[in-house]
Amino acid sequence: MINLHHHGATSGVTGSCHELTLTQGSHESGILIDCGLFQGQDEGRGASASDLSIDFPIDHIRALVVTHVHIDHVGRIPYLLAAGFDGPIICSEPSAIMLPEILEDALKIGFTRDRQLIERVLGLIRSRLVPVPYGQWHSVFAEGDCSLSVRLQRAGHILGSAYVECDAREGETEERIVFSGDLGAPHAPLLPAPQSPERADRLVIESTYGDKDHEDRERRRYRLKAVLEHALEDGGTVLVPAFSIGRTQELLYEIESLIHEFGGELWNNLEIVVDSPLAADFTRIYRDLKPYWDAEATELVRQGRHPLSFEQLTVINSHDEHLNAVDYLARSHRPCVVLAGSGMCAGGRIVNYLKAMLGDRRNNVLFVGYQAADTPGRDILNYGRKEGWVQFDGNRYDIRARIHQVSGYSAHAGQSDLLRFIQGISQAPQEIRIVHGDEDAKQAFKKELDRLLSSEVLIPLGS
CATH class of the missing domain: 3.40.50.10890 (Rossmann fold)
Known part of the structure; x- marks a missing residue:
């Protein structure tokens, strides 16, 4: 079976962490998409170090894929390492440059002031980084009848941001699953606008502004x-x-x-x-x-x-x-x-x-x-x-x-932008999962998707 689980950004807009797992018999292999910090009262959790434990199994996680380096998408990476994760950290080439910088700041604020410890953690993170060019497939694992490859595409949110295409194969079953990360608004300064994926059987999409549009x-x-x-x-x-x-x-x-x-x-x-x-x-x-x-x-x-x-x-x-x-x-x-x-x-x-x-x-x-x-x-x-x-x-x-x-500088796509991204996929996804939004935004976005598409639209709960 090819399963999706959500470990954050399900009852708010922070703490993004999603899991894609292939299960064959008793054997599981999976990846995480982001591992971010909770902020405010998302998930009923604060942003303090005591609330950042990795409270889900990770023995089967083969890689972490980072969509971009905002702290609500990467802030729990040191805790993931402390919990025993020893796989690669896959990201875009600009994100590979920026990730140690942002985590150094996060470590100093919420983890430790011990310079030697910070350097050891950052050294470990740098050694795990696998920078992947945009538009290029990267094999995560291929074992027997199971394989998983990922491809990063420009998301237009911040420098280095990406949405993630995943080609998963399990026996006779093949699926392309797309994780949007955070999508940028068209015509934003500095960065090209995101282009829709050519295919998505299942889509996990953000909804920060799923209920409204920005000023032009x-x-x-x-x-x-x-x-x-x-x-x-x-x-x-x-x-x-x-x-x-x-x-x-x-x-x-x-x-x-x-x-x-x-x-x-x-x-x-x-x-x-x-x-x-x-x-x-x-x-x-x-x-x-x-x-x-x-x-x-x-x-x-x-x-x-x-x-x-x-x-x-x-x-x-x-x-x-x-x-x-x-x-x-x-x-x-x-x-x-x-x-x-x-x-x-x-x-x-x-x-x-x-x-x-x-x-x-x-x-x-x-x-x-x-x-x-x-x-x-x-x-x-x-x-x-x-x-x-x-x-x-x-x-x-x-x-x-x-x-x-002035909401237009939010760096997030508005509702119309999100809809264009989905409608630009040549064949509508069979399933769309709405995450990374307040409840009102998710419900408004779901209502629009239900009106426009025949896809099954879900608002998942946390795992």
Whole structure:
């Protein structure tokens, strides 16, 4: 039998971990697709180290396939290794470069501060990495009547992101099973849009925005412009809680294009601050991996533009510099945009900025990504427009700053994009499993799929 099991992202949008297993007699062989961190209260579990145990059998798992390096897809890999997993980690070539970087940061925050231990874990991870070019089949195992091969295709979500095609054979039974990972929206900056698979007998698909569509790129770009102009006029700071990979780089790209288009004294006085060593590292990696950029971004570089490295961009690395920046911007009236992690305001340097600046009406908070339930980011969105409060470290902070959300920079496909991805498959999948979404989003997406297709559409529970 060819079976699917889900060990995360079944009652929320984080903790992605899916299993494909071939069973012949008493013998099982399988792979995992992602092994991610739970955030907020997904699955009724928090994001602390005590909640990250691998609570499912792994003796038969032959390989881990990573769709992309966001922490909710890779954050439990150290725990998977600790549980005894000794197989390869298959991923795209850009992801192979970025995965140790993101896990180093995760290890320091949630695992240990012991530098030698961190280096041993990272060394083990690097030794297991198997970078696979896009569009190339890779055999995971072939034994007797059982075989499994995987192929990665561009997902357009972040640099290196992929959806995974799996060709599984068990005796006379052959199936192609596709795992979407996280799909990007068309026309997003920097990366080519995902193309539909040629075939999928079964499809496991994300549904983060299964109930809504994003603003188109031009509209969200001008909404971004309006928020920044407000900051310029009021001498305030725009705080952007941004994920280090993907969102930060897309925003820098768009801000550079606005400065280039509008220029003048007003825009030339705007300072852009990236206050995150990790985001700075990944911005450098994005610059180094220009061959994976889309045609539009490549043309800008050919023209001599530097969309991820421009004159008004400042990077803050040390903690002392960070604290000085918080204090200076809270007191000054200098217009500034600060991009800092974490994206859901659950920790990281953005928290210090929010504590110091949420109470000032001159300032703005701009959300550009999904905010999971029971995170401070969701609370600011829910209560900030009513001038409510948010809690950090047991203390209440009044929200007087203006709160904005521009969903198009979420890096996730909207409902119409997800439907196009599925309808682009030449023959509709026999079975579609909806994961990685809040309940309302999954139900709305299922309703649309039931209306449009004859496929069996399931919303699986966790294993």
